[in-house]
Amino acid sequence: MNVGLHFYLLEIKKILSYRAEFWLGFIGNVASQFGVAYFLWKAIFLARGLTSLQGFDFGALMLYYLLVPLVERAVNGQELGNVSGEIYEGGLTRYLLYPVSFFRIKYLGQLAQSTVFLVQLFVAMALFMLIFRTPHAIGIFSILKTIPVIFCAGILHFIMTINLEIIAFWADNVWSLTVLNRLITHLLGGGLLPLAFFPDRVQSWLGYLPYSRLVSFPINCLLGHVGNREWLIGLTVTAAWSLGLGLVAAWTWSRGLKTYTGVGI
Amino acid sequence: MIKARGLTKTFKVHKKQPGFAGSLRSLFVRNWEEVHALKGVDLDVEAGEIVGLVGANGAGKTTLVKALAGIIHPTGGTAEVLGHVPWRRHNEFRRQIALIMGQKAQLWWDLPAADGFLLLRQIYQVPEARFRENLARLVDALQVSDKLNVQIRKLSLGERMKMELIAALLHQPQVVFLDEPTIGLDLSAQRAIREFILDYRKRENPAMILTSHYMEDIESLCQRIVLVRQGEKVYDGSTVKLVEMYARHKVLTAHLQVGESPPDGPPRPDRMAGEILEWNGTALKIKVERRDAAGVAAQLLGNYSVADLSIEEEDVGTVIESMLKSGPAT
Numbered sequence: 001m002n003v004g005l006h007f008y009l010l011e012i013k014k015i016l017s018y019r020a021e022f023w024l025g026f027i028g029n030v031a032s033q034f035g036v037a038y039f040l041w042k043a044i045f046l047a048r049g050l051t052s053l054q055g056f057d058f059g060a061l062m063l064y065y066l067l068v069p070l071v072e073r074a075v076n077g078q079e080l081g082n083v084s085g086e087i088y089e090g091g092l093t094r095y096l097l098y099p100v101s102f103f104r105i106k107y108l109g110q111l112a113q114s115t116v117f118l119v120q121l122f123v124a125m126a127l128f129m130l131i132f133r134t135p136h137a138i139g140i141f142s143i144l145k146t147i148p149v150i151f152c153a154g155i156l157h158f159i160m161t162i163n164l165e166i167i168a169f170w171a172d173n174v175w176s177l178t179v180l181n182r183l184i185t186h187l188l189g190g191g192l193l194p195l196a197f198f199p200d201r202v203q204s205w206l207g208y209l210p211y212s213r214l215v216s217f218p219i220n221c222l223l224g225h226v227g228n229r230e231w232l233i234g235l236t237v238t239a240a241w242s243l244g245l246g247l248v249a250a251w252t253w254s255r256g257l258k259t260y261t262g263v264g265i
Numbered sequence: 266m267i268k269a270r271g272l273t274k275t276f277k278v279h280k281k282q283p284g285f286a287g288s289l290r291s292l293f294v295r296n297w298e299e300v301h302a303l304k305g306v307d308l309d310v311e312a313g314e315i316v317g318l319v320g321a322n323g324a325g326k327t328t329l330v331k332a333l334a335g336i337i338h339p340t341g342g343t344a345e346v347l348g349h350v351p352w353r354r355h356n357e358f359r360r361q362i363a364l365i366m367g368q369k370a371q372l373w374w375d376l377p378a379a380d381g382f383l384l385l386r387q388i389y390q391v392p393e394a395r396f397r398e399n400l401a402r403l404v405d406a407l408q409v410s411d412k413l414n415v416q417i418r419k420l421s422l423g424e425r426m427k428m429e430l431i432a433a434l435l436h437q438p439q440v441v442f443l444d445e446p447t448i449g450l451d452l453s454a455q456r457a458i459r460e461f462i463l464d465y466r467k468r469e470n471p472a473m474i475l476t477s478h479y480m481e482d483i484e485s486l487c488q489r490i491v492l493v494r495q496g497e498k499v500y501d502g503s504t505v506k507l508v509e510m511y512a513r514h515k516v517l518t519a520h521l522q523v524g525e526s527p528p529d530g531p532p533r534p535d536r537m538a539g540e541i542l543e544w545n546g547t548a549l550k551i552k553v554e555r556r557d558a559a560g561v562a563a564q565l566l567g568n569y570s571v572a573d574l575s576i577e578e579e580d581v582g583t584v585i586e587s588m589l590k591s592g593p594a595t
Contacts, residue, residue: 262336262337
């Protein structure tokens, strides 16, 4: 078996072996975010007597907010602080000794998590449609279009996070930076509000930034709001950001390794 | 196999003033201090050698090991390990080395050792048959077959260390760095690991560098010692020669005939040339200057009914300790 596949399967085994984390992470994360959005928007719709807002009726909006935490989990995995932790605690030493690429192993870990979370996403969606009998059906074609989008968004997110976490070679703590990055992604990516709620000019600017590719774009793909041309452009923008930020990460990493002290041994 | 010339390593360390004011100040102004961990170290290690790297805490031993294993970049100097520059970390180089760290686990904590070993087989691309054979031999030698399916985090320190050794040697490395492999272990585990290391050396003929604060490790494993003090090599030679050259004392142990009391009464410090370490009525242990050893032995034989007399060198640990404190005797 290929070493990459071995790492990938091992990570999946690890996720599945922590039962409490598996279920609490899934239910807790989705329920808390969805619950807040549900009560908040229900109050707004009732108070203003709205039937739709920026093209979203209440059901469509709720489906969007259900998908936000699910898509974010599928794109992000749970790798926050993983690389910086390895640098601070000297765990990187192990990967410098082994004849394998550190980033390949780390990425495969994230990919494994994304795979599990993607399955959770589809299960949750099926349950939602079954319970609420929503007319906003998600077609198989949309699902097929979304899988590569989530895959590419995962790579982009991984590279963006790496760029921040590499700073751990020089800074005492990068936790706040990675948390800040998550908040900015959540806000500018369309996690807090659908991007359709932003002014047109802001929306077009946000389209050039990487954040919307991590949240809003995959959700819109899933909801069938993305045409083929837009889909291709979206993937190209994601790939361009990944390439550019990947080059920055490679350069910073090689500089950072020269300052690594292998602390803890 | 290992060749280093003029290795230097300088770390920049942030110095923070103590207290709240110091923390506040460090938000705006940072004071840095340079620490010279290695100051031009030369080292050669051949296949089959186990070299003991000895020095006080902070002397630069681990920094030297880390540079030779390719974990850190030195500030200056050159090194070649198996024909490779270590810090370039070519896969061909990494497939032939191992670093065992007594203070840092390398195996995956969430996995049983058996899963970790399988992963390492993939990483090092060890053929299936060779992997099975090596694993069986190593597991048998360290007697841990019943622990293979236990998560690493649930093993005792000694068991974990044994698993770390197996993990590091599964791919039969030609260069092995052992950084305090017996630290914190009980005596029997220490002995088992020492025997295991000797056995590995006999079987694979690797070049090995060992750092340890336990002199028992150094004495039983290393024919050669490299003494490092404040980043500089202060001695590089055989362990036996170190004692011959730098041991200032010998220890004489005399056992008197049972039932006979010394005619001049018990031995008194003012009458002997050395320092009495032990006197229990029948056995006398004296530490004497090397040059006085023969004279004191004659004195003992002349004045007492001696049943048995032995003259021993000072142990390596004592010699090294005094060298680390004061530098090599001249």
